Amino acid sequence: MLRLYNDPDSGNSYKVNLLLTQLGIDFERIDVDLLGGETRTERFRARNPLGQVPFIEMEDGRVLAESNAILWFLAQDSTFLPQDRWTRAQVLQWMNFEQYRIEPNIGSLRFWITMLGIGDQRATEIERRREAGNLALTILDRHLARRSFAAGEFYTIADIALYGYSHLAEEAGYRLDQYSAVTAWFDRIRAQPRHVPITAEVGRVIPWPESRAS
Amino acid sequence: MLRLYNDPDSGNSYKVNLLLTQLGIDFERIDVDLLGGETRTERFRARNPLGQVPFIEMEDGRVLAESNAILWFLAQDSTFLPQDRWTRAQVLQWMNFEQYRIEPNIGSLRFWITMLGIGDQRATEIERRREAGNLALTILDRHLARRSFAAGEFYTIADIALYGYSHLAEEAGYRLDQYSAVTAWFDRIRAQPRHVPITAEVGRVIPWPESRAS
Numbered sequence: 001m002l003r004l005y006n007d008p009d010s011g012n013s014y015k016v017n018l019l020l021t022q023l024g025i026d027f028e029r030i031d032v033d034l035l036g037g038e039t040r041t042e043r044f045r046a047r048n049p050l051g052q053v054p055f056i057e058m059e060d061g062r063v064l065a066e067s068n069a070i071l072w073f074l075a076q077d078s079t080f081l082p083q084d085r086w087t088r089a090q091v092l093q094w095m096n097f098e099q100y101r102i103e104p105n106i107g108s109l110r111f112w113i114t115m116l117g118i119g120d121q122r123a124t125e126i127e128r129r130r131e132a133g134n135l136a137l138t139i140l141d142r143h144l145a146r147r148s149f150a151a152g153e154f155y156t157i158a159d160i161a162l163y164g165y166s167h168l169a170e171e172a173g174y175r176l177d178q179y180s181a182v183t184a185w186f187d188r189i190r191a192q193p194r195h196v197p198i199t200a201e202v203g204r205v206i207p208w209p210e211s212r213a214s
Numbered sequence: 215m216l217r218l219y220n221d222p223d224s225g226n227s228y229k230v231n232l233l234l235t236q237l238g239i240d241f242e243r244i245d246v247d248l249l250g251g252e253t254r255t256e257r258f259r260a261r262n263p264l265g266q267v268p269f270i271e272m273e274d275g276r277v278l279a280e281s282n283a284i285l286w287f288l289a290q291d292s293t294f295l296p297q298d299r300w301t302r303a304q305v306l307q308w309m310n311f312e313q314y315r316i317e318p319n320i321g322s323l324r325f326w327i328t329m330l331g332i333g334d335q336r337a338t339e340i341e342r343r344r345e346a347g348n349l350a351l352t353i354l355d356r357h358l359a360r361r362s363f364a365a366g367e368f369y370t371i372a373d374i375a376l377y378g379y380s381h382l383a384e385e386a387g388y389r390l391d392q393y394s395a396v397t398a399w400f401d402r403i404r405a406q407p408r409h410v411p412i413t414a415e416v417g418r419v420i421p422w423p424e425s426r427a428s
Contacts, residue, residue, distance in 0.1 A: 050311065050353055064303050066310035073303040085290065086276070092283035097264065099313050100280075125339050139264055 002027040003057040004203060005048065007034045009115065011107050011164035012067040013054040014198040019071055019160055021202045022194045023078060029203030035115065047211065061212035067164070068095045071157040080157050090151045094158040097136070098165070105133030107165040110172035119173075130173065137179050140166065145181035148188060155192050163189050168198070216241040217271040218417060219262065221248045223329060225321050225378035226281040227268040228412040233285055233374055235416045236408045237292060243417030249329065261425065275426035281378070282309045285371040294371050301365050308364045308372040311350070312379070319347030321379040324386035333387075344387065351393050354380065359395040362402060369406050377403050382412070 004020065006013045006029050020027050032038045032053050039051050048055045048063050055065040056074075064070055072095075075081040081091065109126055113119040119126060140162065143150070150158040167186050169176055176183055189195065196202055218234065220227045220243050234241050246252045246267050253265050262269045262277050269279040270288075278284055286309075289295040295305065323340055327333035333340060354376065357364070364372040381400055383390055390397055403409065410416055 049356060050307075051349075062300070064307055066307045066314075068310050069303055069306035072306050073299070076299065085287070089278050089283055089287040092286050093264075093278055093280045096280035096282050096313060099310060100317070103314070104318060135265075142263060 001059070003030060003206075003209065004028070005030045005032055005053050005055050005057070006203075007032055007053045010034070010053065011110075011168055011198070012103070015067045015160050015164040016054045016056070016070050016074075017198075017200070017202050018164075018196060019074055019080065019157065021196050021200075022080070022192065023074060024194070025074070027203045028206045028209070030206060030208060043208070057212060059212070068099060068157075068161055071095070071160060075157045080155070080160070082151075082154070082156065087151050087156075091156050091158040094150045095161045097139075098158075098161045101132065101136040102140075102162060102165050105129045105136060106169050106172050106174065109133070110165070110168055113173060114171050126173075133169070133172075133174065137166065137169070137174070137176075137182060141179040141181045143181075144185045149185070155189070159185075159189055215273070217244060217420075217423065218242070219244045219246055219267050219269050219271065220417075221246055221267045224248070224267065225324075225382055225412070226317070229281045229374050229378040230268045230270070230284050230288075231412075231414070231416050232378075232410060233288055233294065233371065235410050235414075236294070236406065237288060238408070239288070241417045242420045242423070244420060244422060257422070271426060273426070282313060282371075282375050285309070285374060289371045294369070294374070296365075296368070296370065301370075304365045305370050305372040309375045311353075312372075312375045315346065315350040316354075316376060316379050319343045319350060320383045320386050320388065323347070324379070324382055327387060328385050340387075347383070347386075347388065351380065351383070351388070351390075351396060355393040355395045357395075358399045363399070369403070373399075373403055 002025060004016055004027050008031055034053065038044055039053060045051050048065055050065045052065055054067055054070065055063050056070055057063050064073055072081065082088065109129055112122055147153065149155050150162055166182065216239060218230055218241050220231065222245055248267065252258055253267060259265050262279055264279045266279055268281055268284065269277050270284055271277050278287055286295065296302065323343055326336055361367065363369050364376055380396065
């Protein structure tokens with residue numbers, strides 16, 4: 001059975017939980033204590049040398065990290081990743097946009113402000129990142145004003161990736177009421193079959209497992 | 215003919231110049247004045263709503279942004295992007311690692327210190343990012359100590375993506391002598407057929423062109 005090494009608070013982990021649920025794939029989930037430093041332990045790095053969650057572990061012990069790479073790998077035979085080459089290029093464009101312009105400006109701010117409580121110490125940087133985040137949301141809003149989903153008229157892993165942190169923007173101190181196309185798209189995402197929120201407990205929780213032969 | 219909207223100083227733009235050259239694809243190049251604010255003009259945003267370089271413009275006017283999405287799209291029928299699914303997943307993992315852990319910690323520091331000259335104003339943030347950048351280089355070094363290229367024994371777009379900024383790390387104040395597997399990999403990359411350095415002038419430079427019908 002597929003194993004997901006997971007942080008329940010992370011938007012990046014949530015993306016993978018959401019896709020696995022929507023694909024109907026059973027999986028084992030190992031919740032990792034990120035704030036407690038578990039990703040920096042020898043045990044963790046022996047399993048995943050990149051030292052980060054989420055990552056997946058296959059039946060044969062191979063591991064794959066980086067949320068968007070995991071989404072791509074899992075979705076490649078499904079309707080969540082259309083075969084058309086231009087559509088796939090658009091999906092990748094928006095997934096990269098998410099990792100570079102949404103996650104660092106929304107996900108990191110949420111982590112510093114809400115999880116670590118160090119917003120005051122990083123006020124100048126947060127201000128600059130919030131400006132960049134609002135620009136990214138503006139670009140996304142204009143894009144979604146003219147189409148139903150990121151890559152066109154159908155729901156793809158680009159939407160899952162973009163939704164992962166953008167729907168948590170208020171926890172990072174953003175106001176979303178000015179982004180009406182984005183919030184309407186949130187509603188379309190939440191209306192997809194088998195949608196689950198970030199707070200849902202999906203997969204079967206297991207303790208840190210023995211290593212699989214690889 | 216394919217058009218590349220380009221910043222000659224950008225590692226992200228360099229990736230696309232390098233791949234196009236290695237693929238033997240002729241292209242027109244439009245150099246954009248990033249420091250002068252050209253990506254924020256109406257003219258620019260009408261062409262590329264994401265407001266960034268590099269991006270490519272096809273014969274029919276369609277545009278694609280995000281360097282790693284462009285690499286994927288251009289390379290998909292070539293040996294630079296193998297067909298094997300697990301290899302492709304690894305390529306994507308390392309391209310995401312590059313965008314999230316190399317570019318912000320090396321590319322941004324190089325931009326602030328060398329291009330904008332505002333290193334002093336951002337000393338605290340630079341220190342934190344340099345620590346994260348050194349960790350990323352350590353992970354990459356350990357990975358490359360056991361294989362010739364990022365995804366195994368052959369050169370792929372993951373190497374092009376990772377090389378884009380990592381080989382410029384000294385311009386961002388990093389010391390590379392402690393990363394011997396990385397610097398040996400630099401040599402292997404530079405030995406690839408049709409390799410060109412970031413300073414090479416490739417493509418045919420043209421002024422800002424009329425819009426193509428899309």
